[in-house]
Amino acid sequence: MTPRVTRLVLALSAPLLALVAAFAITSLVLAAAGDPVLDVWDQILSVPEGRNVANIINSASVLYLSGLAAAIGFRMNLFNIGVDGQYRVAAFTAAVVAGEAWLPGYLNTALAILCAMAVGALWAGIAGVLRATRGVSEVISTIMLNAIATALVAYLLRKAAVRVEGSNAIGTKKIQESSQIPNISIGDGPGQEIYGFVIIAVVVGFLYWFVLNKTTFGFDLRATGRSTTAATASGIKITRMVVAAMLISGAVAGLVGLPILFGESYQYGSTFQSGLGFAGIAIALLGRNHPVGVAIGALLFAFLNEQSNPLQILVHVSPDIVAITQGVIVLTVVISYEVVRRVGVRLEQQAVARALEQERSDREEALA
Amino acid sequence: MSTSAPTVEGAAEASASPVTVRLRGIGKRFPGVIANDDINIDVRRGTIHAIVGENGAGKSTLMKILYGVQPPDSGTIEINGEQVSLHSPADAIKAGVGMVFQHFMLADNLTVLENVVLGAEKLHGIGGDAHAEVKRISDAYGLGIQPDRLVEELGVGARQRVEILKVLYRGASIVILDEPTAVLVPQEVDELFGNLRGLKQEGLSVIFISHKLDEVLSVADEITVIRRGTTVRTVLPSEVTARQLAELMVGSELPSPSTETSTVTDTVLLSVQHLGLPGLEGRPLLDDISFDIHKGEVLGIAGVEGNGQAELVESIMAMRPGATGTVELAGKDLSHESTRERRESGIGYIPEDRQRHGLLLDAPLWENRVLGHQGRPPSANGPLIDKRAARADTERIIRDYDVRTPGPDALARALSGGNQQKLIVGREMSGDPILLIAAHPTRGVDVGAQAAIWAHIKAARRNGLAVLLISADLDELIGLSDRIEVILRGRLVGTFDPDDVTPEQLGSAMTGAGE
Numbered sequence: 001m002t003p004r005v006t007r008l009v010l011a012l013s014a015p016l017l018a019l020v021a022a023f024a025i026t027s028l029v030l031a032a033a034g035d036p037v038l039d040v041w042d043q044i045l046s047v048p049e050g051r052n053v054a055n056i057i058n059s060a061s062v063l064y065l066s067g068l069a070a071a072i073g074f075r076m077n078l079f080n081i082g083v084d085g086q087y088r089v090a091a092f093t094a095a096v097v098a099g100e101a102w103l104p105g106y107l108n109t110a111l112a113i114l115c116a117m118a119v120g121a122l123w124a125g126i127a128g129v130l131r132a133t134r135g136v137s138e139v140i141s142t143i144m145l146n147a148i149a150t151a152l153v154a155y156l157l158r159k160a161a162v163r164v165e166g167s168n169a170i171g172t173k174k175i176q177e178s179s180q181i182p183n184i185s186i187g188d189g190p191g192q193e194i195y196g197f198v199i200i201a202v203v204v205g206f207l208y209w210f211v212l213n214k215t216t217f218g219f220d221l222r223a224t225g226r227s228t229t230a231a232t233a234s235g236i237k238i239t240r241m242v243v244a245a246m247l248i249s250g251a252v253a254g255l256v257g258l259p260i261l262f263g264e265s266y267q268y269g270s271t272f273q274s275g276l277g278f279a280g281i282a283i284a285l286l287g288r289n290h291p292v293g294v295a296i297g298a299l300l301f302a303f304l305n306e307q308s309n310p311l312q313i314l315v316h317v318s319p320d321i322v323a324i325t326q327g328v329i330v331l332t333v334v335i336s337y338e339v340v341r342r343v344g345v346r347l348e349q350q351a352v353a354r355a356l357e358q359e360r361s362d363r364e365e366a367l368a
Numbered sequence: 369m370s371t372s373a374p375t376v377e378g379a380a381e382a383s384a385s386p387v388t389v390r391l392r393g394i395g396k397r398f399p400g401v402i403a404n405d406d407i408n409i410d411v412r413r414g415t416i417h418a419i420v421g422e423n424g425a426g427k428s429t430l431m432k433i434l435y436g437v438q439p440p441d442s443g444t445i446e447i448n449g450e451q452v453s454l455h456s457p458a459d460a461i462k463a464g465v466g467m468v469f470q471h472f473m474l475a476d477n478l479t480v481l482e483n484v485v486l487g488a489e490k491l492h493g494i495g496g497d498a499h500a501e502v503k504r505i506s507d508a509y510g511l512g513i514q515p516d517r518l519v520e521e522l523g524v525g526a527r528q529r530v531e532i533l534k535v536l537y538r539g540a541s542i543v544i545l546d547e548p549t550a551v552l553v554p555q556e557v558d559e560l561f562g563n564l565r566g567l568k569q570e571g572l573s574v575i576f577i578s579h580k581l582d583e584v585l586s587v588a589d590e591i592t593v594i595r596r597g598t599t600v601r602t603v604l605p606s607e608v609t610a611r612q613l614a615e616l617m618v619g620s621e622l623p624s625p626s627t628e629t630s631t632v633t634d635t636v637l638l639s640v641q642h643l644g645l646p647g648l649e650g651r652p653l654l655d656d657i658s659f660d661i662h663k664g665e666v667l668g669i670a671g672v673e674g675n676g677q678a679e680l681v682e683s684i685m686a687m688r689p690g691a692t693g694t695v696e697l698a699g700k701d702l703s704h705e706s707t708r709e710r711r712e713s714g715i716g717y718i719p720e721d722r723q724r725h726g727l728l729l730d731a732p733l734w735e736n737r738v739l740g741h742q743g744r745p746p747s748a749n750g751p752l753i754d755k756r757a758a759r760a761d762t763e764r765i766i767r768d769y770d771v772r773t774p775g776p777d778a779l780a781r782a783l784s785g786g787n788q789q790k791l792i793v794g795r796e797m798s799g800d801p802i803l804l805i806a807a808h809p810t811r812g813v814d815v816g817a818q819a820a821i822w823a824h825i826k827a828a829r830r831n832g833l834a835v836l837l838i839s840a841d842l843d844e845l846i847g848l849s850d851r852i853e854v855i856l857r858g859r860l861v862g863t864f865d866p867d868d869v870t871p872e873q874l875g876s877a878m879t880g881a882g883e
Contacts, residue, residue: 216742219753223739226728232687233717233725234740235708345781352774352782 006347014340015286015293018332025332026325030317039315044307044322051191052306058194060295060302061201061259062273066280067298068208069253071289073138075212076225076245078131082124082142083253084277085149090120091257092153092172095268096160098261099173108179113258120254121247123149128246132239138246146277157270171269181262195263204252209291221245253277282330288337301326385413387449388542388573389434389465394443396429404429405597407443411542411590416564416574418588420581421617425814426597427577428470431544434575435467436460447542466540468531470547470812474519481515484534491537505536509566523674525556532563543567544575549583550812553672553840554875561587579617579815581610593617617815631664632850637834638684638803643693645679645858653679654691655858661803661834666825668849668866669838672878676858677838678720681807684836685717686710698802711740716796720807720838722785726792729781733773736780737762737795744799765794770820786817793824804828807838822848842871856880 023041030037048056066083073080080086094116101108123145130136161170183193212218224231224241232238256276261268283301287293308322387410394407404426411417421427432438434445436454444451447463454460457467474483485491485498492498499515506513511529519527528548535543545564549557564574564587578584584591585605593600593616600616608616638661645654654676661667671677683691686707694703695710702710711717717740719725727736738747738758746757762776769790773783780788789809796804806825810818825848829835839845845852845866852864854877862877 214753215751216748216753217751219735219738219742223728223731223735226730227724229721229724230726230728230739232707233685233719234742235706235711236742237706237708345779348779348782352778 007344010340010344010347011288014336015288015296015333017336017340018286018329021332021336022325022329025328026321029324030321035317035321036315040311040317040321043311043314044304046307048303048307050187050189054186054192054194056299056302056306057186057198058259058263058302059305060298061195061198062256062276063279063283063298063301064201064295065204065252065256065259066276067283067287067294068204068280068291069249069256069277070280070284071287071294072208072245072249072252074225074284074289076221076241078242078245078249079139079281080124080127080142080246080249080253081139081281082127082145082149082277083249083256083280084275085142085146086120086123086250086253087256087277088153088272088274089123089149090116090254091261091272092156092268093119094254094258095172095175095261098175098179099267101176101179105178108176109181109262112179113255116254116258117251118254121251124246124250124253125243128243128250131246132242154270157268161269169269169271171265171267173267175262175266179262180266183263195259197259197263200255201259204255205291205295208252217244253280256280279326282326285330286333385415387411388413388447389575390444390446391430391434392444392446394430394433394440394445396433396438396440396442404433404440407594407597407599409592409599409602411573411575413573414568414571415589416568416576416587418576418578418584418591419594420577420579420584420591420613421594425594425617427594428546429597430594431467431546431575431577434460435465435544461538461540464539464541465544466535466538466542467544468528468535468546468548470550472527472531474527474530476520477518479516479518480513480522480530480533483519483530484515484537488534488538491539501537502533505533509536509563509570511563523672524551525559525673528552528560529563536567541571542573542575544577546577547579547812548576549578549580551673551840553878554842554871555879556672557583581613581617585610585613614815630850631830631832633663633665633832635663636660637663637698638836639694639696640684641694641696643680643683643691643695645676645683645688645691647858651857653858654683657693657855657858657860659853659860661836663802663832663834664829665850666829666835666837666848668845668852669836669855670842670845670852670864670874670878671838671855673840675855675878677807677855679858680855681717681720681805681836681838684710684805685715708743712743714800714802716799716801716804718789718792718796718804718806718809720811722788722792727780727788730779732777732779733766733771733783733791734759734762734776736791737765737776740795741799761798765791765798769794769824784814786813789813790817790820793821797824797828801833803834803836805836805838808840809837810839810841810844842874845874846871854878 027037030040066087069083070080094112097115098108098112103111127138127141127145130141131138157170160172162173181196184196185193212222220231220236220241223234224236224238228238257272260273265272279301283297284294287295287297304322304325308319311317311319311321389409389411391407391409394404396404407430419427429438433440436456436459439455445454446452447465452463454463475486478486481499481502484502485494492501502513502515505511511533513529513533519530522530532543548560552560564576567574576584576588588605590602591605591613592602593613595617641658643654643657644652647653657680659667669677669680679688682688684695686705694701696702697713697715700713702713705713723729728739734755738753741747746754746761748754759776765771766773766776771790771794772787783791793809809821809825813821825835825837837845837848846869849866852866852869852874853860854862854864854874856878864874
């Protein structure tokens with residue numbers, strides 16, 4: 001095997017190992033609770049229908065953005081636990097801006113998206129500045145900021161909200177049709193439409209890959225994540241990188257709620273989906289911070305969520321079992337990556353030793 | 369270099385006393401640099417047994433086997449007459465084997481006492497008993513250790529004594545020291561050797577790994593030479609000269625660091641004026657340091673580790689916030705420029721700790737080539753990384769600097785220390801620097817790599833670079849430098865001409881004994 005193939009095989013074996021282990025553990029939980037193990041897997045692993053496929057893609061686009069936001073931090077050893085708060089503050093801002101419709105049509109949409117990114121960046125940036133200037137752990141500060149975000153959005157929603165027709169729920173003003181992002185049809189049946197925002201998510205994924213791997217800025221970011229001491233000696237300003245990484249992570253986090261906002265709900269209300277930020281952390285881990293890996297992780301999580309929905313009706317098992325699977329996946333992923341990493345390093349050292357031995361014996365032959 | 373004064377009574381003692389460690393036919397197919405093959409060594413009670421060999425010859429692997437870090441693939445280990453199989457350091461400690469690693473394994477933010485009892489809480493607890501025991505061992509062997517000081521406040525010599533104490537605290541009767549003198553100045557080395565002789569008088573066996581032959585000859589009772597993973601010969605120090613030992617080790621003559629005729633010019637390239645760096649406890653880390661380095665001149669900085677060398681280098685590189693004074697390079701004021709701007713103004717920097725400051729260990733070599741050169745060709749093209757050019761230039765470095773690796777895509781971690789260092793030297797010499805800062809450039813590298821790095825520094829000097837050389841190896845400093853400044857407690861305290869200074873004179877100045 002060439003080194004490239006070896007690396008690819010190693011990279012793929014880790015998540016596969018983790019998935020198999022996670023499924024096994026979930027099966028044990030099901031069996032211990034006396035639930036029908038095979039029926040559950042039969043439902044979850046069945047081929048989804050067109051409507052479900054659309055739901056999976058839509059939900060994956062949201063999770064993908066959340067995963068990318070977390071991954072940006074991870075690449076620099078920053079744990080941005082605050083994606084959850086950042087996307088809620090940002091989605092609320094976007095909903096208010098878009099609802100007010102200061103600009104016509106898609107200009108309004110663009111303005112709202114920019115505002116969401118700016119607010120997300122700002123919210124994360126607070127943690128970045130605290131970390132860079134005062135050494136406050138970003139884990140702690142972003143968790144605090146999550147709590148503040150929840151309270152702040154609830155408070156502001158009361159001020160900005162209008163009563164949703166025919167219900168007690170409140171929400172921001174509905175976005176005018178000219179500023180909504182049209183859905184894309186992927187089939188003929190009802191509900192077979194995916195968010196137009198999916199395209200933006202794919203573009204963000206490409207930009208993530210490009211900036212990290214192809215630009216000097218991305219190199220600096222990765223170098224800082226690998227070794228702050230070596231980065232400092234090479235002339236990278238660590239504090240500036242910390243703030244920049246948090247700002248970018250927050251800006252991407254600002255996009256997380258927008259596919260739903262512009263493609264489905266058209267307003268931010270008290271029922272707006274929560275918890276998307278935490279799923280992103282798990283997905284970034286699962287996808288190894290790689291843009292394609294994160295996409296696969298997002299699709300997997302969305303698939304599990306969607307397929308588990310009818311479990312209660314069909315086999316009388318709570319869909320919460322899938323949350324256990326997802327949690328276990330995160331744990332097994334961390335373990336299997338470490339195992340595979342060690343195997344990889346050993347193989348690499350062997351390759352180096354072999355190459356050098358070959359070289360040495362060649363030289364000795366030449367001398368003799 | 370003195371090759372005389374081998375300890376004759378030690379040799380007589382050596383053949384008489386019982387064997388405590390007997391290694392027979394040890395073999396190891398170690399994934400990495402080199403395998404151990406048919407290693408046979410006898411270490412006797414109450415002796416210092418030196419194991420010498422080039423870096424990469426297999427000494428460290430052998431010691432890891434003896435310390436239970438890795439199991440051997442073949443062969444037997446006998447300790448005090450009993451065959452043992454060591455599966456972990458815990459097994460080794462139980463068998464009475466203790467190890468002092470080249471890279472200290474101490475937690476900086478804990479006290480000496482806490483570091484010593486860490487993992488050995490069952491022996492004497494963590495309170496008063498442990499404190500008393502640490503004091504007792506320290507006094508018994510003259511280690512001079514204060515149990516309540518924070519490790520981060522200690523110098524290298526003291527840290528090493530803490531490591532030795534850790535091993536003794538765990539009841540070791542066989543103490544392995546891996547390259548213990550690499551980080552010490554002559555006076556500290558003498559002190560260490562005094563401590564080691566104390567250990568052996570108490571009936572302990574000391575295994576001393578080194579490639580500094582004059583030191584080995586002065587302290588060891590028996591010397592085993594390892595080459596390419598196998599034991600070449602065991603000799604008594606009275607039987608051999610340093611030259612003969614070197615030939616056993618490498619099969620060729622030792623390289624010499626000494627430079628050719630002076631190339632010093634009148635052009636000042638680096639001018640450092642009134643450099644200061646405030647410390648946390650009142651006393652400044654650097655105090656009013658001023659010097660010039662001319663084109664084609666090597667300025668050596670001698671000093672006991674921890675007297676401001678690292679701070680001096682890092683202040684010149686703008687890695688230390690709070691530094692005062694001016695730094696001028698070729699007439700350009702760099703005092704307010706960042707690390708990257710200083711690098712791009714023509715500073716090449718070989719850092720003291722290559723693994724922490726010089727490399728991204730888990731990145732391929734070509735990315736390590738880019739490190740520190742992110743902003744300029746061939747690594748970068750505007751805001752984009754130019755992978756193709758960076759790889760091609762890495763291949764040039766691999767070729768020109770004889771870096772032993774399969775190619776530019778190998779991970780830096782997979783290379784041996786000497787090859788990592790050659791890669792760094794090659795990288796720092798690219799981009800046409802006018803000043804080369806080399807901090808301990810040959811620390812922990814083998815004789816072959818050492819000779820190559822010396823040759824590169826000499827070439828840099830010949831090509832008109834200014835070189836700032838920091839080293840704990842006084843032979844290296846005297847051999848390579850055109851002028852030597854001694855640093856003590858953050859101040860420059862004396863200028864010496866390397867042509868008429870001895871290591872001993874330098875050593876006195878470094879410890880302030882001459883004041």
